[in-house]
Amino acid sequence: MKKILLVDGSNLLFQMFYGMPSVIIGKKGRPIQGTLGFVGGLLRMIRMVHPSHVAVFFDGEHHNDRTDLSPEYKANRPDYANIPEEDTPFSQLMDIYAALDLMGIVHKETEVCEADDWLAGYSYICPDDGELVISSGDSDLFQLINDRVKILRYRGDNSVICDREYVINKLGVPPERYAEYKALTGDSSDNIRGCDKVGPKTAAALVSQFASLDEMIDDADKIAKPSVRASVKACAERIRLNYNLIKLDYNFELPFSFDEMKYSEKDLTTRKVLDEIGV
Numbered sequence: 001m002k003k004i005l006l007v008d009g010s011n012l013l014f015q016m017f018y019g020m021p022s023v024i025i026g027k028k029g030r031p032i033q034g035t036l037g038f039v040g041g042l043l044r045m046i047r048m049v050h051p052s053h054v055a056v057f058f059d060g061e062h063h064n065d066r067t068d069l070s071p072e073y074k075a076n077r078p079d080y081a082n083i084p085e086e087d088t089p090f091s092q093l094m095d096i097y098a099a100l101d102l103m104g105i106v107h108k109e110t111e112v113c114e115a116d117d118w119l120a121g122y123s124y125i126c127p128d129d130g131e132l133v134i135s136s137g138d139s140d141l142f143q144l145i146n147d148r149v150k151i152l153r154y155r156g157d158n159s160v161i162c163d164r165e166y167v168i169n170k171l172g173v174p175p176e177r178y179a180e181y182k183a184l185t186g187d188s189s190d191n192i193r194g195c196d197k198v199g200p201k202t203a204a205a206l207v208s209q210f211a212s213l214d215e216m217i218d219d220a221d222k223i224a225k226p227s228v229r230a231s232v233k234a235c236a237e238r239i240r241l242n243y244n245l246i247k248l249d250y251n252f253e254l255p256f257s258f259d260e261m262k263y264s265e266k267d268l269t270t271r272k273v274l275d276e277i278g279v
Contacts, residue, residue: 001129005051006122008115008136009058013038015137017089026279034092035279039099040270041154049133053261056100056107057115064113066245073245076191098277108255116140120248123149140246142167145175172204180213183242192242197231213243
């Protein structure tokens with residue numbers, strides 16, 4: 001059986017770059033905390049999952065369909081153009097690419113879509129005899145979970161592999177309705193404003209009451225609480241826009257076949273990898 005590990009590389013890099021001390025200096029006299037944490041984290045994931053196939057994907061710096069839909073999408077993120085490169089996670093990308101090459105792991109930066117969309121595409125074509133584990137701290141990927149797809153939220157010893165039951169227990173909705181739930185609550189990390197008067201519990205109740213967002217909006221008079229009913233009516237356009245921002249797109253061309261991701265687990269340590277790439 002294929003056991004496939006796909007990693008949201010940008011998410012892992014940012015987690016390590018900002019989560020580890022910048023005083024960690026490498027052989028070339030510059031900070032390496034992002035590279036050190038990334039390599040160490042990836043090796044631990046591999047030991048946790050024991051994959052037969054591995055790939056890592058990074059978000060490229062480009063506009064995409066979501067920013068065209070809403071200029072406010074992710075507009076709350078730092079403008080790295082105004083920050084010295086050595087103070088950004090991107091300053092350590094080349095070392096991370098070198099480490100991945102040394103480890104025999106294919107990797108690619110997006111040019112049109114977001115990495116999440118590639119991950120969605122692979123979840124859609126996961127073979128019947130396969131198991132796919134996607135490593136990311138981005139909860140938007142919960143919508144991909146099914147019998148063959150799980151999400152690894154990497155936190156060292158506190159890492160969690162999230163399945164359908166996890167999402168239902170945490171949010172009160174099944175994975176396949178996650179995008180509808182978030183369309184109502186919004187997502188502050190992506191600068192997506194939710195529906196007024198609708199918090200997580202109310203959103204879960206509305207998703208349970210109606211078969212779809214369209215039904216909810218069209219039959220909003222069936223919503224019992226007057227303030228929520230009025231808000232859903234007033235925010236109908238925003239709710240639909242939010243759904244289109246949050247729902248992942250399966251239709252982009254994928255950079256690798258599963259065969260190209262084949263991986264043989266190696267006897268590597270973080271120190272050995274960093275030494276080999278001269279960091």
